[in-house]
Amino acid sequence: MGPKPGQKTALITGCTPGGIGHAICLAFHTKGVHVIATARNPAVLTEMAALGMTTLTLDVTKEESIKACHEEVAGITGGKLDFLVNNAGRTHTHPATDLSIPDVRETFETNVFGVMAMCAAFSDQLIAAKGLIINIASLAAITPYVFGSAYCATKGAVTAYSRTLRLELKPFGVRVMVAMTGTVRSQIASKTHRTLPENSIYQRVKDVFERRLTFSQNNATVGTDEYARKLVAKALAPEWPLVLRSWFGRPDWFWAGGWAGKAWFSTWLGEWVLDVVMYRMIGMKHLERVLREEERQKKLA
Template sequence: MEAPRKTVLITGCSDDGIGYGLALAFQQRDYHVFATARNTDKMSKLRDLPNVTLYTLDVTDKSQITAAVNTVKSHTGGTLDYVVNNAGRNHFMPILDEDLDQLRTLYETNVWGPLAVTQAFAPLLIRAKGAVVFITSIAGYVNVPYMGTYAASKRSIEIIAETLRLELAPFGVGVLSVVTGAVRTMGQTYFGGFKIPDNSLYKPIEDVVAARARGEDGVERMDLMTYSNEVVSKITQGTTGKFWYGNNAESTKYGSSLLPTSIMDAGVAKGTGLDKL
């Protein structure tokens, strides 16, 4: 008798993003993929693929999370092999100019949303003795100007994930944090209208900050499918803990723990316009 097809649910699967790449890599390995996004119209490249179910899921909406759990249960009979928490928001702004209400929304998406999804799907993962994955960021290990609050949100969910790894171990569920470096995605296209408040101390270098938000920072980015295929290999091999991958991931891993702060500061501040102030 043929073994049932394994299953994975991935959040944030809009076209040409990391979630899309991971969904495609899993689908090519004969998994049934529950690909989710806030707007299913933005998953057009996954729409007609076999063994892919598209589903609307805003990770900040409790009712949508509950509905997603019920959908997966009806398909699998109550198990799920993997949950990949990828949905998130990028963010750029000098800290003195941050709108705290916007930051609360940022944390709802980047921290509390993945936690809510994990809590909801935990019973299915436990039955399958599966794993939960969190896509985190090297930004949480370096104090890059204008990315402080985004970096804090990504490091926050990673700390939660690392604690959860210990707490889920007795139930046979693995936890993996993918500490992601630079990857070529559509995420660099979302800041065309970026503006700094008119009364900001950083207004004179707004063009520099905006360019960095658009990915115009001179950083080479890893090919999306190169990244996605290697990450899926690690997930399916049962890797737990932290997996550092993407351009600059390894150098950040060692530099953040071994290099003097002054050297790290000089590296991350270069090209940010702070010298002009």
């Protein structure tokens, strides 16, 4: 089932149930937008198809998959796309000194290169509709999220890319919104499959690392439904002049999720604030104590 005449359309990536993308699909659908939900495994989208959404296969790391999706969407929408939500993402929690570069490349393929590829591929349809791109970034882009250096780097790249993309597409009437997402309930962030290498310098505080794996699910975490409702409300808001966008219209920067307000406020105080908070919150002071005790034992030996 395709969109009705005059009905706005939204393409969302990474829509597996239980995640942010799935909630965004439902929020747009509730507001009368025709949703095109995508996932690498379309079988997980059966319930959304039953609600009347279009469901397509899409792997944002594969050029041929993006091209096929582009052609299918063009046929469904008549070559116009009102909203592109780049939500597909990959978590990555490992100390910087333990990173596997091939593993890091996979994270960049999804979190950064996938976003770039989708924006480039669908630019024609977005221009035709004078649409809106929403890139789901994270507070990790501005926060020293201990043991998350690779993930922070990808989200920092997305924010920098989006700022420039915003200016390049402005003459064509296409807007770019960056979602600075705080702690939000998510299946992907609840997975604890990563482990420390046996020779890691952080084995001495393995418990700190293991708690960090699910930090985003246990600290001021906001439900996906609440987050998605706020995001979609802003996406559907009318246009306002630049200075007033953040309060009344579609903002360039959307801050929501746990810790979002505090992180935004800290940007006015200086980066030292977040450095101090994250250092203590994750447990690095405990590591200091462990190292001091090790030094003491060495001197006594």
